Amino acid sequence: MDSGRVNLEIIFTGRSNVGKSTLFSQLFGVNVRKGKKPGTTIAPNFYHYRDFLATDLPGFGYVKGVSRKFNERVKDFIVRYIEDYAERIAAGIIVIDSGSFVEIVERWDRRGYIPIDVEMADFLRDVGIEVVVSANKFDKVDSPEETIEYISEKLKVSRERIIPTVAKKGDVGGVKNFIRQIFIKNNRHDLIKVLK
Numbered sequence: 001m002d003s004g005r006v007n008l009e010i011i012f013t014g015r016s017n018v019g020k021s022t023l024f025s026q027l028f029g030v031n032v033r034k035g036k037k038p039g040t041t042i043a044p045n046f047y048h049y050r051d052f053l054a055t056d057l058p059g060f061g062y063v064k065g066v067s068r069k070f071n072e073r074v075k076d077f078i079v080r081y082i083e084d085y086a087e088r089i090a091a092g093i094i095v096i097d098s099g100s101f102v103e104i105v106e107r108w109d110r111r112g113y114i115p116i117d118v119e120m121a122d123f124l125r126d127v128g129i130e131v132v133v134s135a136n137k138f139d140k141v142d143s144p145e146e147t148i149e150y151i152s153e154k155l156k157v158s159r160e161r162i163i164p165t166v167a168k169k170g171d172v173g174g175v176k177n178f179i180r181q182i183f184i185k186n187n188r189h190d191l192i193k194v195l196k
């Protein structure tokens with residue numbers, strides 16, 4: 001890929017199997033591999049138009065049936081990628097599985113570890129990238145208000161930036177609006193048409 005030409009990028013990141021690739025396909029109308037099992041995306045998927053790039057990154061976190069070493073390699077790759085291209089990355093969309101987020105974060109908290117999504121949100125802010133959360137699989141959530149509040153508090157992202165989505169059903173309008181705003185803010189009205 002000719003990455004020298006890219007001036008504006010949006011990345012999709014998050015744990016494995018949360019629906020990043022499903023969301024990505026819905027937004028840009030591209031067909032990428034989605035999976036029932038975690039670890040479907042091993043190399044990034046790109047959507048490239050003019051000097052704009054959208055990047056669907058591999059999932060991080062512990063992936064069942066995959067060696068610890070491989071998981072570490074994926075994580076290193078993602079961190080490296082974000083550091084290398086931080087300057088042109090206008091926004092980082094952290095995708096989470098809203099149905100299991102609370103449980104996973106509490107488990108990590110109890111063990112005294114920093115949950116990996118929390119780490120990612122901090123990291124993106126550290127390198128100057130705007131963070132937005134696609135609270136995906138929102139169809140699996142019982143108490144929407146509390147869930148949004150919890151995500152907002154844990155990731156230190158304001159409530160307006162926690163966007164419920166059901167990517168599987170094409171319910172991704174909130175993220176679309178956010179990306180549209182990014183294009184407008186960057187004076188790139190020519191890019192709005194890439195959104196399907």
Ligand SMILES: Nc1nc2c(ncn2[C@@H]2O[C@H](COP(=O)(O)OP(=O)(O)OP(=O)(O)O)[C@@H](O)[C@H]2O)c(=O)[nH]1
Nearest residue numbers: 017018019020021022035039040041059137166167
């Ligand atoms: N219930 C529900 N399932 C969803 C939703 N979005 C995606 N899925 C399902 O979640 C599974 C994983 O989807 P992917 O898009 O491959 O997830 P990913 O985050 O790209 O996974 P990796 O590439 O392994 O990191 C698939 O079976 C999807 O159909 C949703 O909003 N609700």
Ligand SMILES: [Mg+2]
Nearest residue numbers: 020021040041
């Ligand atoms: Mg994927």
